[in-house]
Amino acid sequence: MSVLEKINTDFATLFREGYSQLEQGCGAVMNGCRKEAFEKFVQLGGIPQKQEDYLYTDLLPVFNKDYRVVLKYIPQEVDMNETFRCAVTDLVTTPVLTVNGWWFDGNMVSEIPEEVVICSMREACIKYPDLLYKHYNRYAPAARKDGLVALNTAFAQDGIFVYVPDEVVLERPVQVINLLRANADLMGFQRNLVVVGKNARATVLVCDHTLSDHHFLMNNTTEVSLAQGAYLDYYQVQNQHLGASQVNSLFVSQQRKAVFDGNMVTLYGGLIRNNMYVALHEEGGECNLYGMYILDKNQVVDNFSYIDHIAPHCVSHEHFKGVMDDHSLANFSGYIRVRPDAQKTEAYQANNNLLLSEQARVNSKPQLMIDADDVKCSHGASVGQMDEEAMFYLRSRGIGPEEARMMLMFGFAHDIIRHVRLEPLRRKIDDLIDKRLRGELSKCYHCMMQCKKQE
Amino acid sequence: MDNIIEEVTASDYKYGFVTQVETETIARGLNEEVVRMISAKKNEPEWLLDFRLQAYRHWQTMKMPHWAQLDIPEINYQDIVYYAAPKQKEQKNWDDVDPELKATFDKLGIPLNEQMALSGVAVDAVMDSVSVKTTFKDTLAERGIIFCSFSEAVQHHPDLVRKYLGTVVPYRDNYFAALNSAVFSDGSFVYIPKGVRCPMELSTYFRINARNTGQFERTLIVAEDDAYVSYLEGCTAPQRDENQLHAAIVEIIIEKNAEVKYSTVQNWYPGDKEGKGGIYNFVTKRGLCRGENSKLIWAQVETGSAITWKYPSTILKGDGSVSEFYSVAVTNNYQQADTGTKMIHIGNNTRSRIVSKGISAGHSSNSYRGKVKVARNARNARNFSQCDSLLLGDKCGAHTFPYLEIENPTAQVEHEATTSKIGEDQIFYCNQRGISTEDAVGLIIKGYAGDVLNKMPMEFAVEAQKLLQISLEGSVG
Numbered sequence: 044m045s046v047l048e049k050i051n052t053d054f055a056t057l058f059r060e061g062y063s064q065l066e067q068g069c070g071a072v073m074n075g076c077r078k079e080a081f082e083k084f085v086q087l088g089g090i091p092q093k094q095e096d097y098l099y100t101d102l103l104p105v106f107n108k109d110y111r112v113v114l115k116y117i118p119q120e121v122d123m124n125e126t127f128r129c130a131v132t133d134l135v136t137t138p139v140l141t142v143n144g145w146w147f148d149g150n151m152v153s154e155i156p157e158e159v160v161i162c163s164m165r166e167a168c169i170k171y172p173d174l175l176y177k178h179y180n181r182y183a184p185a186a187r188k189d190g191l192v193a194l195n196t197a198f199a200q201d202g203i204f205v206y207v208p209d210e211v212v213l214e215r216p217v218q219v220i221n222l223l224r225a226n227a228d229l230m231g232f233q234r235n236l237v238v239v240g241k242n243a244r245a246t247v248l249v250c251d252h253t254l255s256d257h258h259f260l261m262n263n264t265t266e267v268s269l270a271q272g273a274y275l276d277y278y279q280v281q282n283q284h285l286g287a288s289q290v291n292s293l294f295v296s297q298q299r300k301a302v303f304d305g306n307m308v309t310l311y312g313g314l315i316r317n318n319m320y321v322a323l324h325e326e327g328g329e330c331n332l333y334g335m336y337i338l339d340k341n342q343v344v345d346n347f348s349y350i351d352h353i354a355p356h357c358v359s360h361e362h363f364k365g366v367m368d369d370h371s372l373a374n375f376s377g378y379i380r381v382r383p384d385a386q387k388t389e390a391y392q393a394n395n396n397l398l399l400s401e402q403a404r405v406n407s408k409p410q411l412m413i414d415a416d417d418v419k420c421s422h423g424a425s426v427g428q429m430d431e432e433a434m435f436y437l438r439s440r441g442i443g444p445e446e447a448r449m450m451l452m453f454g455f456a457h458d459i460i461r462h463v464r465l466e467p468l469r470r471k472i473d474d475l476i477d478k479r480l481r482g483e484l485s486k487c488y489h490c491m492m493q494c495k496k497q498e
Numbered sequence: 499m500d501n502i503i504e505e506v507t508a509s510d511y512k513y514g515f516v517t518q519v520e521t522e523t524i525a526r527g528l529n530e531e532v533v534r535m536i537s538a539k540k541n542e543p544e545w546l547l548d549f550r551l552q553a554y555r556h557w558q559t560m561k562m563p564h565w566a567q568l569d570i571p572e573i574n575y576q577d578i579v580y581y582a583a584p585k586q587k588e589q590k591n592w593d594d595v596d597p598e599l600k601a602t603f604d605k606l607g608i609p610l611n612e613q614m615a616l617s618g619v620a621v622d623a624v625m626d627s628v629s630v631k632t633t634f635k636d637t638l639a640e641r642g643i644i645f646c647s648f649s650e651a652v653q654h655h656p657d658l659v660r661k662y663l664g665t666v667v668p669y670r671d672n673y674f675a676a677l678n679s680a681v682f683s684d685g686s687f688v689y690i691p692k693g694v695r696c697p698m699e700l701s702t703y704f705r706i707n708a709r710n711t712g713q714f715e716r717t718l719i720v721a722e723d724d725a726y727v728s729y730l731e732g733c734t735a736p737q738r739d740e741n742q743l744h745a746a747i748v749e750i751i752i753e754k755n756a757e758v759k760y761s762t763v764q765n766w767y768p769g770d771k772e773g774k775g776g777i778y779n780f781v782t783k784r785g786l787c788r789g790e791n792s793k794l795i796w797a798q799v800e801t802g803s804a805i806t807w808k809y810p811s812t813i814l815k816g817d818g819s820v821s822e823f824y825s826v827a828v829t830n831n832y833q834q835a836d837t838g839t840k841m842i843h844i845g846n847n848t849r850s851r852i853v854s855k856g857i858s859a860g861h862s863s864n865s866y867r868g869k870v871k872v873a874r875n876a877r878n879a880r881n882f883s884q885c886d887s888l889l890l891g892d893k894c895g896a897h898t899f900p901y902l903e904i905e906n907p908t909a910q911v912e913h914e915a916t917t918s919k920i921g922e923d924q925i926f927y928c929n930q931r932g933i934s935t936e937d938a939v940g941l942i943i944k945g946y947a948g949d950v951l952n953k954m955p956m957e958f959a960v961e962a963q964k965l966l967q968i969s970l971e972g973s974v975g
Contacts, residue, residue: 406904418919426904
C-alpha cells in the first residue's frame with residue numbers, strides 16, 4: 044500500500060469508527076454535512092496529490108505522521124498570560140481562545156453589543172440553527188477539487204462563530220487566538236463561521252500559536268458571509284514553530300457593495316497552506332487581499348487564491364510578497380476568474396519574491412481566466428534580488444551593508460503591511476517583521492514558558 | 499460597432515479548396531502493421547523502424563492529456579488514415595511535377611519554380627505525407643547546406659539523422675510526440691555546417707489535401723558552430739466538415755555562437771462559423787541551445803486550426819545562450835487555442851524574452867500557457883515575459899497561465915499580463931480624425947501586434963499582417 048493509500052485508509056477508518064463520537068455534542072447542521080463531505084473526500088482521491096492546485100506542495104510528509112486525533116473536548120488549563128503574547132498595545136480587543144481547534148471553556152466574552160454573537164460553533168448549532176442552516180457549508184463547496192476542505196467538513200466539531208446583525212458596527216476587533224498544546228503529535232480540525240449582516244462592520248484578527256513542541260497539523264476552514272454593504276477587516280498572523288503545519292481555507296461570499304479586506308502575515312511555521320476563495324456575487328463588491336511571508340530553514344508556504352468575479356462592476360486587488368532564505372520554498376498560485384457577463388470588472392494581482400540564499404526556491408503561478416470583454420485585468424510576478432542601485436544609494440550615505448540590506452527588506456515588506464488599517468496592529472506587525480528579518484524573533488519571543496527551543 | 503465586428507470576423511477561409519490529384523493512401527487505423535508499412539514505403543533503415551516501433555509501443559501505454567484549457571472531442575485514432583501521398587512520376591526536372599500540384603502551390607502563392615520564385619526563399623513543399631518538391635537544393639548544396647525532405651535525408655544522410663533524431667524531443671516526451679514518432683511521414687531536414695550563414699530564407703509549406711488523413715510531419719534543424727539560418731513554416735488545409743488531426747514535431751539543435759530563427763504562419767482550416775470541421779493542431783516544438791552564446795528566436799502568427807495545442811520551447815543549456823519568443827495568436831468563432839512557450843534556463847548567464855499577444859473574438863477561447871524555469875545551477879538567468887490579451891466580443895475568453903519556477907537566487911524573472919478590450923476612447927480618437935471605426939480597429943490591432951510582426955522575416959510579415967486582418971475582418975468592437 045502506498046503512503047497515500049495508507050493515509051486515506053486511516054482517515055476512512057477514523058471516520059467510520061469515530062462517527063458516533065463526531066456527532067456527539069454537535070448540532071444537526073454540522074452533522075448533516077459529514078457523510079456527503081467524506082464521500083467527496085474519497086471521490087477526490089483523498090489528500091491532494093499531484094493536482095494542479097497543489098502542484099508544488101507535497102503534503103504527504105506532513106500527513107504521514109502518527110498524529111492523535113481528539114474527537115471530544117478535553118478541558119484544558121490555559122494560562123491566560125499566554126494571551127498577552129498576542130497582545131497589541133493600544134489596541135483593545137475582544138479576545139477569544141481556541142485550544143487545538145476547540146473553543147476554550149474559560150472564554151468570557153463581554154462588552155460587545157447586545158445583538159452580536161460570539162460563541163463556539165457547537166453552541167451556535169443549538170442556539171442559532173436558522174443562521175447556521177443558512178450559512179454553514181454554503182461557501183466552502185466553492186473549493187470543488189480540494190479534498191482537504193471536504194475533510195474538514197467531515198471532521199470539524201468546533202470553532203468560532205461570529206454574528207454581527209444588520210446595521211450593527213462592532214467597534215472592537217474580535218481577536219481569535221488559536222493555541223496548540225498537546226503531549227503527543229496532534230491533528231485537529233477547526234471550523235469557523237463569520238456572518239456580517241447588511242451594512243454591518245466588523246474586524247477579526249486571528250493569531251496562531253503553538254505552546255508545546257510536538258508536531259501539529261491543523262486543517263482549518265473559515266466561512267465568511269458578507270451581506271449587502273457589509274464590511275469585514277480580516278487579519279491572520281501565523282507564528283508557529285517549525286513542526287506545526289497548517290492548511291487554512293478561507294471562503295468569502297460577498298453580496299452587493301460588500302467590502303472584504305484581508306491580510307495574511309506568515310512569520311513562522313512548518314508547512315503552511317493558505318487557501319483563499321473570494322466570490323463576488325453581486326455588483327459593487329470589493330476585495331483587497333494582501334499577504335506577506337518571510338521564510339527560512341525548511342519552511343514551506345503555499346498561498347493559493349481564487350477570486351471569482353461573478354457579477355459586473357466589482358473590483359479586486361491582490362498583492363503577495365515574500366522573502367525566502369535558507370532552504371525554504373514559497374509557492375504562490377492565484378486565479379482571477381471573470382465569468383461571462385461580469386463586465387466592468389477590475390482585477391489586479393501581483394506577486395513579488397526576494398530570494399536570499401542559493402537553496403531557496405519559489406514557484407509562482409499567477410493566472411487569469413477572463414470570459415468577459417469589458418474588463419481591466421492584469422497580473423504580474425517577479426523573482427529577484429535586492430536592488431543594487433538602492434543599496435548603493437544607502438551605502439553612499441554611510442549606512443552599513445547589513446543595515447542597508449535590512450532597510451530595503453523592511454521597505455519591501457512594509458509595502459504590504461501598510462495596508463493594515465488598525466494602526467497599533469500595523470506598528471506591532473512592522474515590529475515583528477523587523478525582528479523576524481533580523482533573526483531575533485522565534486516562536487519563543489516573549490513567551491513565558493521558556494521551554495527548550497525548537498529547531 | 500457590433501456590425502463591424504461581425505464583418506471583420508465573418509470573412510472566409512480562402513485556402514479551403516481541394517486539389518484533384520490521384521492519391522495513394524493506406525487503410526484507416528493504427529497498428530504495428532501500419533507503422534511497418536509506412537517505414538517500408540519510405541524504404542527506411544532498420545534502426546528507424548525500431549525507433550518507430552518503440553514509440554508506438556510506448557504510445558499505447560499513454561493516455562491523452564487533458565490539462566489544457568481546451569474542450570477536445572474524443573479522437574478515434576483508428577479512424578484516421580496515417581499515410582497519403584499524391585501519386586507522381588519519378589521527377590527529374592520541373593516539368594515532371596504534376597501540373598495539378600503545381601497549380602495548387604501556385605494558388606497558395608508558394609513558388610515551386612525556381613525561375614519564378616522570389617530570389618530570397620528556398621521552399622520544401624509537403625502535401626499530406628510526402629514532400630513534393632524542394633527548391634534551390636543545388637544552390638544551397640554548394641555551401642554545404644543540406645535542405646531536403648526528411649525522407650530524402652534518411653536515404654542520403656542517415657548518420658546525421660540518426661545522430662540527432664529524438665535528442666531534443668524524445669518519443670517518450672508526450673502523447674502526441676509518441677504518436678508522431680511512430681507514424682511521422684515527411685517534413686524537412688536542415689543542416690547548416692560550421693561557420694556558414696545561410697544565404698536565403700528556408701521555408702517549408704505544409705498542405706493537407708486528402709480526406710480523413712492525419713498529417714504527422716517531422717522537422718529537424720541542426721546549426722553547427724557559428725552558423726545562421728532563418729526558417730519559415732506555413733500551412734493550410736481544405737475546408738471540410740470533419741476534423742483532421744495534425745501532430746508534428748520540430749527539433750532544433752544549435753551549437754556554439756550559432757543562431758536559428760524559426761517563424762511560423764499557422765493557417766490550418768479553422769472550421770466554419772458554427773465551429774464545424776477544422777484541423778486539430780497538436781504540435782511539439784523544441785530547440786536546444788547547446789553551445790555557448792547560441793540563439794534561438796521563435797516568431798509565430800497563429801490564426802488557423804479548430805484547436806491548437808502548441809508550446810514552442812527552448813532549453814538554454816549553453817552558457818550565455820539566448821532565446822526569444824514572439825507570438826500573435828488569433829482565435830475567432832469557435833476556435834480554441836492553448837499555446838505559449840517554455841524557457842528552461844540551465845546554463846549560466848542565459849537570457850529569454852517572451853512576448854505573447856492573444857486576440858480573441860466570437861465564441862473562441864484563447865489561452866497563454868508558459869513556463870519559465872531557472873535550474874539550481876543557472877546563475878544570472880534573466881527572463882522577461884509579457885502576455886497581453888485583447889478581447890473583441892463578450893462571448894470569448896482569454897486566459898493566462900504562466901508558471902514561474904525559480905531555484906537560483908541570482909535569477910531575475912518578471913512576468914506581466916494584461917487583459918482588456920479596445921478602448922472606446924481610442925476608437926473615438928480615431929473617428930474624430932476621420933478614420934472609420936473599422937480602420938481604427940485595424941490600426942489598433944496592428945499596433946498591438948506590431949512588436950511581434952516586426953520580428954517576422956520580410957516575406958512573412960506582409961502575409962502575416964494580411965492574415966491578421968482577414969482573420970478578424972468584421973470582429974471589431
